[in-house]
Amino acid sequence: MEKLLQINNIHTSFQTHAGEVQAVRGVSIDLYKGEAVGIVGESGSGKSITMMTLMRLLDNNGEIKEGEILFEGKDLVKLSEKEMEGIRGNDIGMIFQDPMTSLNPVLTIGDQISEPLIKHGKMSRSEVRKKVIDMLELVGISSPEKRMKQYPHEFSGGMRQRVMIAMALICQPKLLIADEPTTALDVTIQAQILELMKDLKEKLNMSIIIITHDLGVVANLCTRINVMYGGIVVESGKAREIFYNANHPYTWGLLRSIPNPKLDTKERLIPIQGTPPDLLKPPVGCPFAERCDWAMKICFDNMPENYNISEDHYSACWLNHPDAPKVNRNDDGRDN
Amino acid sequence: MEEKDTLIEVKNLSKFFDVNKGMFAKKKSYVKAVDDVSFIIKKGETLGIVGESGCGKTTMGRTLLKLYEPTAGEIIYNGKDIANLKNNDMLPYRRKMQMIFQDPYASLNSRMSIGDIIAEPIEIHKLMNKIERLERVRYLLNKVGLNPEDVRRYPHEFSGGQRQRIGIARALAVQPEFIVCDEPISALDVSIQAQVVNMLEDLQDDLGLTYLFIAHDLSMVKHISNKIGVMYLGKLVEIAESNELYKNPLHPYTKALLSAIPVPDPDMALQNKRIMLEGEIPSPIDPPEGCRFRGRCKYAMPKCAEAQPELKDMGGEHKVACFLY
Numbered sequence: 001m002e003k004l005l006q007i008n009n010i011h012t013s014f015q016t017h018a019g020e021v022q023a024v025r026g027v028s029i030d031l032y033k034g035e036a037v038g039i040v041g042e043s044g045s046g047k048s049i050t051m052m053t054l055m056r057l058l059d060n061n062g063e064i065k066e067g068e069i070l071f072e073g074k075d076l077v078k079l080s081e082k083e084m085e086g087i088r089g090n091d092i093g094m095i096f097q098d099p100m101t102s103l104n105p106v107l108t109i110g111d112q113i114s115e116p117l118i119k120h121g122k123m124s125r126s127e128v129r130k131k132v133i134d135m136l137e138l139v140g141i142s143s144p145e146k147r148m149k150q151y152p153h154e155f156s157g158g159m160r161q162r163v164m165i166a167m168a169l170i171c172q173p174k175l176l177i178a179d180e181p182t183t184a185l186d187v188t189i190q191a192q193i194l195e196l197m198k199d200l201k202e203k204l205n206m207s208i209i210i211i212t213h214d215l216g217v218v219a220n221l222c223t224r225i226n227v228m229y230g231g232i233v234v235e236s237g238k239a240r241e242i243f244y245n246a247n248h249p250y251t252w253g254l255l256r257s258i259p260n261p262k263l264d265t266k267e268r269l270i271p272i273q274g275t276p277p278d279l280l281k282p283p284v285g286c287p288f289a290e291r292c293d294w295a296m297k298i299c300f301d302n303m304p305e306n307y308n309i310s311e312d313h314y315s316a317c318w319l320n321h322p323d324a325p326k327v328n329r330n331d332d333g334r335d336n
Numbered sequence: 337m338e339e340k341d342t343l344i345e346v347k348n349l350s351k352f353f354d355v356n357k358g359m360f361a362k363k364k365s366y367v368k369a370v371d372d373v374s375f376i377i378k379k380g381e382t383l384g385i386v387g388e389s390g391c392g393k394t395t396m397g398r399t400l401l402k403l404y405e406p407t408a409g410e411i412i413y414n415g416k417d418i419a420n421l422k423n424n425d426m427l428p429y430r431r432k433m434q435m436i437f438q439d440p441y442a443s444l445n446s447r448m449s450i451g452d453i454i455a456e457p458i459e460i461h462k463l464m465n466k467i468e469r470l471e472r473v474r475y476l477l478n479k480v481g482l483n484p485e486d487v488r489r490y491p492h493e494f495s496g497g498q499r500q501r502i503g504i505a506r507a508l509a510v511q512p513e514f515i516v517c518d519e520p521i522s523a524l525d526v527s528i529q530a531q532v533v534n535m536l537e538d539l540q541d542d543l544g545l546t547y548l549f550i551a552h553d554l555s556m557v558k559h560i561s562n563k564i565g566v567m568y569l570g571k572l573v574e575i576a577e578s579n580e581l582y583k584n585p586l587h588p589y590t591k592a593l594l595s596a597i598p599v600p601d602p603d604m605a606l607q608n609k610r611i612m613l614e615g616e617i618p619s620p621i622d623p624p625e626g627c628r629f630r631g632r633c634k635y636a637m638p639k640c641a642e643a644q645p646e647l648k649d650m651g652g653e654h655k656v657a658c659f660l661y
Binding site: 042157159186187190192194195213214215219220239240243255258268269 | 530534552555596605
């Protein structure tokens with residue numbers, strides 16, 4: 001398969017009153033054509049900022065310090081704002097987390113969906129109209145002729161998220177970035193939206209990057225998963241590898257801290273103690289060391305290398321060093 | 337299994353909100369937020385309430401605490417009906433019933449130090465003098481895993497998980513028996529959620545608390561609850577012991593709801609047959625006659641439009657309101 005996107009060692013920082021916040025500290029992610037990749041992590045792990053960097057949508061105080069983002073061979077970091085405008089919305093579409101606030105309340109749905117088309121393409125009004133109607137139908141909004149004249153407040157949460165998807169897809173992008181697309185929705189609506197995204201991925205042969213903190217969502221949709229923590233990718237690999245053969249203690253912790261509704265047992269949850277690191281003063285070593293049950297001295301002093309566990313499965317943990325003690329993930333030395 | 341005492345019995349509880357009030361309103365309509373709901377919570381147990389947004393679960397929790405005046409029905413707390421008690425008579429019961437709110441950012445007054453926040457309920461109920469109060473606040477902070485030296489700090493200095501702990505400490509301040517937890521973990525990160533849930537479980541064991549746990553995260557609800565009730569558009573459609581409900585859901589809505597949970601396991605996710613629900617929850621203003629779920633239900637029969645199904649006991653305390661059974 002061909003690589004559509006290669007993010008190489010991206011560093012992004014923000015200047016704030018308190019100092020420089022190093023939100024993303026060397027992230028590398030690959031994406032193949034027609035593939036869905038998940039990025040999981042807690043708030044503040046840098047997952048949204050990585051995507052904002054990719055879209056070049058950082059706030060004024062944000063800056064890309066280092067690294068390259070190759071999209072079809074072009075380095076997005078080096079493009080001018082004008083060239084970037086040609087890609088944003090056209091080649092790369094984005095869905096935001098909150099469908100309630102990311103639509104403009106004073107424009108009709110039809111106007112908002114057709115905006116990228118008018119901006120990027122040279123289409124006649126009737127062509128644009130037809131395309132908007134087709135797209136609304138595709139995302140499952142009934143009677144599109146009527147609905148496109150309505151305003152966002154006339155739509156429910158799930159319907160608004162469908163509108164957001166229609167907007168992101170109208171120019172038939174090669175890549176769709178979905179930033180927590182279902183977090184604000186109910187489970188039944190979430191299931192509808194996930195099915196829709198799966199469906200559209202097949203139909204349009206599109207690649208998807210989905211950002212979420214819900215491991216259930218990625219298990220359903222993604223072929224590969226990147227786990228982020230403290231501004232770096234701590235583990236990446238095929239979905240099955242991450243779920244059944246996780247290597248990084250943070251991934252273990254994540255998997256253990258959620259109850260599996262399909263299991264009968266009422267085991268006690270094993271939370272990850274402590275809180276995520278402060279990226280104003282990022283730790284020198286592994287960002288997870290402070291909360292890790294297996295942390296060694298080296299973990300606090302040196303950033304771990306990326307160890308190759310199996311084909312396409314990487315983990316940034318010193319436990320994989322040949323000299324490190326072998327540990328059992330279920331034996332955490334705590335009484336829980 | 338020993339038979340536990342009933343702490344709260346809710347009988348035919350309803351809460352309607354008027355819409356279209358005023359002189360020129362054409363017709364009076366109601367939002368039937370909670371409509372004829374009955375259940376029992378036993379001492380020391382947790383009843384989970386699940387449902388989509390707008391199904392009335394939060395209103396139910398608040399009506400139970402009499403934060404809303406119930407429209408009809410009885411709330412029998414320890415043998416006494418409190419549904420019609422007025423402010424002063426209600427006060428002793430308010431002490432016994434507390435609430436933990438959903439949004440830890442909005443539910444703490446940002447101008448009060450956390451010591452004052454936690455001490456406020458004690459002050460209102462005039463339970464202790466100043467020195468005892470401070471002692472109690474420090475004890476509570478320690479109990480919820482925060483540093484007792486933090487009494488003078490303000491909410492903005494704390495993270496979401498820590499704020500939720502402060503909210504819990506405030507609820508515990510007056511030694512309640514019963515706590516309504518209204519989506520206490522949905523605003524928190526996954527790794528922090530487990531910390532808070534474990535703490536709630538420990539507190540329950542330690543202090544013999546009874547919980548009403550409202551949530552839309554179905555896997556967490558199953559984890560924490562002894563019994564679970566499913567609400568749809570103001571109605572309780574099914575209630576059962578939690579493992580039983582997940583293993584053997586009867587109501588078509590419960591089935592769809594459970595199948596919609598994204599399973600955190602790629603292999604199981606492949607096998608999982610989703611029951612897709614068409615459409616969305618209808619407006620609770622003048623809801624459909626008969627069964628409220630019938631518009632989205634693939635088993636709907638003519639009978640469903642004519643009458644409202646009653647909760648029916650299917651044995652083993654598993655009750656369902658559906659004409660299929």
